[in-house]
Structure formats: structure tokens, C-alpha cells
Amino acid sequence: MRRLPILLVCLIMAFPLFAGGNQDSKGSGISDDERNAVSADGIAWKKYSGTTLHLGMNKHIYTTTIRSVINEFEQKTGIRIIIDEYAQDEFMTKRLVDLSSGAGTFDIVMMDSICTQAALAGWIENLEPWFNRRDLVDKAAYNVNDISPSFKQAFTVNGSLYAIPVSGEKQILFYRKDVFQQKGLKVPATFDELYETAKLLKQEYPAGILLRGQKIHTVSNCTGVIWSYGGKIADDPTQYNRAVFNSPEGIRGADMYTTLAREFGPPGIGNYTWYECVSDFQQGKAAMYLDMSVFMSQFEDPSSSQVAGKVGYAPMPAGPAGSKPTGGAWAVSMSTASKHKDAAFLFLSWITGPEVSKQLALEGGIAARGSFLNDPELVNKYPADWLAAYQHGLAAEVPETTFPIISKNEEYLDTIGTAFNSLILRKRDVKPVLDDAAAKVTILFQESKQ
Incomplete structure (x- = not known):
């Protein structure tokens, strides 16, 4: 008689195995009919x-x-x-x-x-x-x-x-509407104007402008400035035979970006990714920030941003070749x-x-x-000026994709990003730095074809 309770327990524990016709093998607990049911969309x-x-x-x-x-x-x-x-x-x-x-x-x-x-x-x-x-x-x-x-x-x-x-996303200029109004500042439409405005703002803020400065994080934004000065990364937008960002136009564009960062950026800008830039702008540590349009919602979120409702949005300033923002x-x-x-x-x-x-x-x-x-x-x-700045970026004619479509992508980012970062860390002659980087990138272009 003592065996009966034990037998009942065993049968109870085994019941799901015998009654498992409606149990799915993954333990989801739905029937085969539910699993195979097709909705109106097929x-x-x-x-x-x-x-x-x-x-x-x-x-x-x-x-x-x-x-x-x-x-x-x-x-x-x-x-x-x-x-x-x-x-x-x-x-x-x-x-x-x-x-x-x-x-x-x-x-x-x-x-x-x-x-x-x-x-x-x-x-x-x-x-x-x-x-x-x-x-x-x-x-x-x-x-x-x-x-x-x-x-x-x-x-x-x-x-x-x-x-x-x-x-x-597309590059746009974020700026503090309240600060610009108080100081009677004009929103920069050219990089020369951006330089002068950043110089002025640096006198009162930890940064006159926020820019990415850490190696690979510099690549996308600096590329847009190079384009705006009439330069390109590659000789051909699809074949990638030779790197040409060391052209006179490319040198001027890279010099503008790295000078803005070095002279008017925050302390430690050489380690700044977009994370640090967004955080600083949210905390009101700078009144200008050049980066991707996608960060708007973070600036307009009052739960995390001290500048919500105070931010203006404008197209990326123009260089000699116009405003040619990168994006992706x-x-x-x-x-x-x-x-x-x-x-x-x-x-x-x-x-x-x-x-x-x-x-x-x-x-x-x-x-x-x-x-x-x-x-x-x-x-x-969303803010009308943000949407207008974003649409302006989408409509801009640019000479190539933001990043070369090559198999040696990681090596490309490291090579060109290291060059830009070195120019941000200390003032140097731009041409030999870009000449060296261009020679290395040209090799990467060729290796990507093999």
C-alpha cells in the first residue's frame, strides 16, 4: 500500500509528457494551432x-x-x-x-x-x-x-x-538660441564665421564649439568639412584607386576642422567621442556643436537635458565649395x-x-x-528648424559616400582617424601628416580589391 502514493506522484509528474500534444517543444505553452495560425497579413x-x-x-x-x-x-x-x-x-x-x-x-x-x-x-x-x-x-x-x-x-x-x-542622419549645427540672442550673435553660415564665433564663445565657456576628437570618431565629421572645402577622400567614388584627401583643398578642410577642435574645443578633446559631446551640450558647457542631426531628441528631452527648448538648428556652415555635410x-x-x-x-x-x-x-x-x-x-x-536643417543636408550634393565602401574598413578608420587626431592634439604642419595617411590609405584601397 505504501507504493500507491509514490505511484500517484510519479504519474502526476509525468502527466505533461503524456498530455504534451498541445505543448510546444520550446516550452512556450501554445498549441500547434496557435503556432501555425496565419494572420490577415499572411x-x-x-x-x-x-x-x-x-x-x-x-x-x-x-x-x-x-x-x-x-x-x-x-x-x-x-x-x-x-x-x-x-x-x-x-x-x-x-x-x-x-x-x-x-x-x-x-x-x-x-x-x-x-x-x-x-x-x-x-x-x-x-x-x-x-x-x-x-x-x-x-x-x-x-x-x-x-x-x-x-x-x-x-x-x-x-x-x-x-x-x-x-x-x-546628416551633419547640422546645434546652437544655443538664448545665448546667441543675448550676445547678438549671427548663426554662422560659413566656416570662417564659425571660427570667429567659436573664438568668441571660448572666452566664456569651457568650449567655444564641441567637435569629435577621438581617432575614428573624427572621420565622418571631418570628411564633411573636407568636402565643403572642395576636397575628396578618394579619386573615384566607386573604384577607390587612390586617396586624395591630401590635396590643397583637403588640407584646408582638415586644417579648419582640427584647428577648431584644438583651439576652441573642451579640455581633453582628443578623447571626445559623440557621447562626451552630447553630454557637454546637454549640460550647457558649450553654445555650439557640429555633429549629426540624430541627437536632437536628446537635447529636447527635459529629463536629461538642461538646454531643452533652448536649442537652435541650422545647416552645416559652408566652405568655399558650399555646405556638403556627411551623413549616413x-x-x-x-x-x-x-x-x-x-x-x-x-x-x-x-x-x-x-x-x-x-x-x-x-x-x-x-x-x-x-x-x-x-x-x-x-x-x-519636432522643431521646424531641425527638420529644415536635416532636409537641407539630405538635399546637398556630395562627391562620395561618407565612408569608402571597401573591405579594409577598420584599417581605414584607424589610419585616417589617427592622422586627424594627431592634428587635434598639437599644432603641426598638416600636409606631411595627410601625405603619410593618404599613402597608407591608397595601399588599403588596393588591398581591398585583391
């Missing part, structure tokens, strides 16, 4: 319920913003999302190690100028075939053509799209080493689709879809 949203996806993300306004919608996706699909977020330099290192080793720690990774290298090396998925998966995405409703062509270009390799742009986009891509590719693409297509993209645009002022710039809700929510 997608079985619960098919991968119980899966966990890891997102390797840069610490960025986009990452902050998507947290507000992740719960919506998890409830819709039963897929768990874990965001692994790191400051930019650490993120780039972890991403490179994970992708190149094939470890597959990240299913989805934020992507930038390393895209060409990653695509050619087979580290990230060609997304073109995935958009033909009718069970994962409604291709017509997704409307990939609405994503700005200028942003897609950097993530297109051999005619195929390898990452979806999510956070488009962060994107999201799929690791080829992911063990959950179907679920990963389901998430990627959802988070970058038009409906969620609009939510993110309204939440964080970030958008890579062209239609959003004229969306009434977006226009009504």
Missing part, C-alpha cells in the same frame, strides 16, 4: 514562440528608442528579445569578434561602415532572398523602396542589400551564424517596417524612410 506570428534572440547593439538613441516597442513584439510573437548594449568602441570590438569567429552570440547586429567587409566575408546575411519569404514579411506592405536610397547605398554590396538603415545611417543586419535565422528575420522586418519605423520616428526623431520627413505628426512634434 504571417504566422507565433510560429517561433519560445525562441530567444540576442541583439548586439551600439549605445545609441536608436537602441534606447526600440526598447519602447520590444514588449509589443514579444507579445505578438512569443519571441524573447535580449538587447546586449555597449558603448560604441566596445560594441565595435565585440561585434567584430563575434562575426569573424562565427560564434553566433548575436542574432541581430547593428551595422555601420563595416558592412562591405562583413558582407564580403560572409559574416552577415544577404537580405534579398529573405524578403521573398512570404511567411515572414509582406514585401509589398514593407515597401523597401521607401527607405532613402542615399542611406541604402552604404549597405548594398554587389547589388544586394545586407542591412536595413534605421537611423538616418546605422542599420540592422542578421548574423550568418545565428541559430534562429527565421525568427531573426521576422524581428528585423517588423522593427524596420513602416508602422514601427513611424513609432520610432515619433519617439526619438530617427528615420531612414523618406516618407516620414513630410509626415504631419512628425512635422508637428
